[in-house]
Amino acid sequence: MGAVAVPVELRWGDQDAYGHINNVAILRLLEEARARAFWSAPGAQDSGIFPPLEPAQQIWALVADFQLRYRAQLPYQRDPVWVQMSISKVGGASFTIDYALRAAKHDAAPKVTAYSTLVMVDRDTGRPQRLNTEQRERLQDYAPES
Amino acid sequence: MGAVAVPVELRWGDQDAYGHINNVAILRLLEEARARAFWSAPGAQDSGIFPPLEPAQQIWALVADFQLRYRAQLPYQRDPVWVQMSISKVGGASFTIDYALRAAKHDAAPKVTAYSTLVMVDRDTGRPQRLNTEQRERLQDYAPES
């Protein structure tokens, strides 16, 4: 299956005083893209790998690290940007998402590339929780095509 | 013509510690809806009443006042919310937008209603600038239906 790409809307307010999308706002866009690609919608048990991203869930996914490379300035635009994601690594209790954010779906050059490791933890104890077999298999469907 | 309604995407990050869309984030959603309804897209001279909302423009629209009524909690959802807007007043250098934000386009009850006055000012002097005839006429097209 390989990578998945989801559209995310910019907001005028994502701009900073330099009149381009702020580097912090980029991280917000990647958060939203990730949630839409891999978690079920709230109130639904749809096709997400994980149940809805809600505090009442016993297992939380926490961001353990993030690496971002801002390759070009991103001006505000009305059309959504596209965030392509693949899963480059699946560990026992964690997985790594690779991101490429483009101003248009079929642009050659991404504006931002990034990757982040998410760790599954128990909300009460804070301890890492192993991904189950189905989750691991479904995550592996998103392995980057070689 | 009356009111216009535009969809705006929520973000998971718009939630606060109470797990609902934060009251501050609501104001951000209204800002985005307003920009999309009445200003041209950046780099375009499309159907907007005003040119693109960019700092290089000589005339800026500043928010002079805002009144918000939060009628019900708004949980995060994947589908966009809909912001219906009409122009309830057109002054010499200002106009007033009435907003109703709904979780779905055809919901009866809005989650939030609001109105805000925007004042056109010269970016260099900060002085109010009169709306031109075309702008006034086009704004009046959005008068609430009585």
Next chain:
Amino acid sequence: MGAVAVPVELRWGDQDAYGHINNVAILRLLEEARARAFWSAPGAQDSGIFPPLEPAQQIWALVADFQLRYRAQLPYQRDPVWVQMSISKVGGASFTIDYALRAAKHDAAPKVTAYSTLVMVDRDTGRPQRLNTEQRERLQDYAPES
């Protein structure tokens, strides 16, 4: 006792593309000022009228309405702005905060004035919950001086 004033730090990122503090960010500043003035610090039972503003509390304070008047542009500054607050009304299950945000503590003219009604609700039922006698008395200490 009358009004209370608390300092709140601006952030460079509170600016929008116009290079001034964004109108939405102002609402965030008022939220922070309010929390610091009337709620105990997290993990403490200090001098706040209400216990720490945490989702685990049974009673939540929700913003029911907000009125803001933006009187002058607020540029980014390193020194904190000062938010003066008084309690203009105490109802059965609600109270109203009046705000004046100034660039410096002793400025004559505020940049923003506002008021908002907060309603106490039960987190599970969503129903209004009456303020208790001590809370009402302490809120009345902040009545505007006449």
Next chain:
Amino acid sequence: MGAVAVPVELRWGDQDAYGHINNVAILRLLEEARARAFWSAPGAQDSGIFPPLEPAQQIWALVADFQLRYRAQLPYQRDPVWVQMSISKVGGASFTIDYALRAAKHDAAPKVTAYSTLVMVDRDTGRPQRLNTEQRERLQDYAPES
């Protein structure tokens, strides 16, 4: 001289639905800390290495990359967090800031460590601009102590 540490205030609104400071908000805190440590305050030519971080400046500092490691959850607190920064690398037109964010100034363990490369570019051409001699020397004052 080595590292510099600056306090930055959290906001209640920096929390996400999990009731801890959101990973995106952390990046905002680091942005503010960096601005306060190395840029002059607006309207001043104070001790900053660079002139005020304003769009009217001819040379902009853009974030080229960011690496973050979230080592522990950060709950909201009233006291500021402390961001310690040193300059680990000075290039021709760029420099690298190392960050350690702690819940209290003298905590042993940071909650977050990070580093980011900033590139100086001409605001009109977007081209890299060399740091001048004074800037390079002053940046080198913040080299990590070995």
